[in-house]
C-alpha cells in the first residue's frame with residue numbers, strides 16, 4: 472500500500488519505518504528539512520532502539536521523506552502525526568493539526584479525479600470529536616467533499632518512548648475509529664502485514680471516531696492515575712513504616728489490578744501523560760463536568776517531588792549545602808526531560824538555597840539548556856563526592872550499583888524517589904514510599 476505520514480517526529484518516523492519494514496511504500500512529510508534529509512540518507516532523526524536499523528535499511532527506498540505535501544497524492548492513505556501540545560490553560564492546542572489538515576486538503580484538491588476517496592487518519596492524540604469537527608472541515612475547505620473525495624478515521628498510537636518500535640510491531644491492540652466501512656477496510660489492509668508478523672493475536676477494536684479518540688485519553692489517564700493511586704497508597708505505607716513495593720507486588724497478583732504501573736515514587740512525567748491528562752480535564756470542564764479522580768491524580772503527582780524534598784529536610788538543612796540530584800530524564804532509557812520530575816525537584820532545591828550538582832547518563836545536555844547555571848557531574852560518583860545529601864529522581868539501573876561511592880559524601884543522606892538504591896550500612900536512607 473502507498474502511505475503518507477504528515478509529521479515525522481517520534482511517532483511519525485517510528486510508524487513510517489515499521490510500515491516500510493512490513494512492505495508498504497511510505498513517505499513522510501515534515502517541515503523540518505534536517506529530518507527529511509536524515510531519513511532519505513538512511514539515518515533516524517530521533518533515538519529509539521531498533522529504529523536506526525530500519526531507517527538504514529529502508530530510508531531512501533521504501534521509506535522516503537519530503538517537505539512537499541504534493542507527495543500525498545500518490546498515496547491511498549495519509550496519517551496525521553503532528554504535535555498536539557497544551558495551551559497555557561492545559562487545553563489542547565490544535566494549530567498544528569488544523570494547519571496539517573488544511574495542507575492535506577489543498578494537496579488532494581489539486582489532484583485530478585481519483586477512483587476512491589483518500590483516507591485521512593488521525594494518529595495524534597486529540598480530544599473526542601476533533602477529527603469530525605475540527606479536522607474534516609479543514610480538509611474540505613479546499614473544495615473537497617467528505618465521503619466522496621476523502622474519508623476520515625482515528626487510529627491512536629500507544630507506543631512508549633524507549634520501546635516505540637517493539638511496541639508498534641507488537642501492540643496490545645489496534646483501534647480503528649471510523650464512520651465508513653471503506654475506511655475500516657483500508658485500515659484493515661494497512662495493518663494486515665503487522666498482524667501476520669506479530670508474535671501473537673492482535674485484537675482489533677472497530678469503533679466510532681470519537682470513541683477511538685477517547686480510548687487514547689482513557690488509556691493514558693488510567694495509567695497515569697494508576698501510578699498516582701499507588702503513590703497515594705505508598706504515601707500511606709510510609710506513614711506506617713510499611714514497604715509499598717511489597718504491598719504492590721502482592722496486589723499486582725490480582726488479575727483485576729495487574730502487576731504493571733505499580734512502581735510508586737516521585738511521579739509521572741514525559742511528553743504525554745501530563746499534557747493528555749490536562750487536555751482531557753480541560754475539555755471535560757468545558758463540557759460542564761469536572762473529573763474529580765483525574766484532577767486528584769494530577770494534584771497528587773504535583774505534590775510528590777515536594778514530599779521527596781520534605782524527607783531530605785528531615786535530615787539536612789539544604790541551605791548552602793551541596794546536594795546531588797541523580798537522574799534527570801523523565802524515565803530511564805531516554806534523554807527526554809519533558810515534564811520530568813527532576814524539574815520540580817531542582818526548583819525546590821533552588822528555593823532552599825542548595826548548591827545543586829546533577830547527574831544523568833544521557834539527559835545532561837538537555838537539562839543544561841534549561842538550567843545552565845547548576846553544576847553537572849560526568850558520573851554519579853562525582854556528583855556524590857562532598858555532597859550533604861542525594862535525591863534519586865530517575866530509576867537508571869546504574870544507580871543500583873552505587874556502593875563505596877556513598878562513602879565520599881560529606882553527609883551520606885540518600886532520599887530515593889524510585890527505589891533503585893538498597894538500604895545499607897553507612898548511609899542514612901529514606902525511600903519515598905517504603
Ligand SMILES: NC(=O)C1=CN([C@@H]2O[C@H](COP(=O)(O)OP(=O)(O)OC[C@H]3O[C@@H](n4cnc5c(N)ncnc54)[C@H](O)[C@@H]3O)[C@@H](O)[C@H]2O)C=CC1
Pocket residue numbers: 477478479480481482483500501502503506552553554555567570571594595596597628629630631632742743
Ligand atoms: N511521543 C510518543 O511517544 C507518543 C506520542 N503520541 C502523540 O502523537 C502526536 C505526535 O507526537 P510526537 O511524534 O511525539 O511529536 P514530535 O514533536 O516528535 O513530531 C511532530 C513532527 O511534526 C512536524 N511538523 C509540525 N508542523 C508540521 C506541519 N504543518 N507539516 C508537517 N510537519 C509538521 C515537526 O517538525 C515534528 O517533526 C502527539 O499527539 C502525541 O501526543 C502518541 C503516542 C506516543
Ligand SMILES: O=C(O)[C@H]1O[C@H](OP(=O)(O)OP(=O)(O)OC[C@H]2O[C@@H](n3ccc(=O)[nH]c3=O)[C@H](O)[C@@H]2O)[C@H](O)[C@@H](O)[C@@H]1O
Pocket residue numbers: 596628629630631632633691694698731732733734735736737738739740741742743744801802
Ligand atoms: O501517549 C504517549 O505518548 C505514551 O505515553 C506513555 O508512554 P511514555 O510516556 O513513553 O512512558 P511510560 O513508560 O508510560 O512512563 C510515563 C511516566 O510514568 C512513570 N511511571 C511509570 C510506571 C510506574 O509504575 N511508575 C511510574 O512512576 C515513569 O517514570 C514516567 O515518568 C504510555 O505508556 C504510552 O502507551 C503512550 O503511547
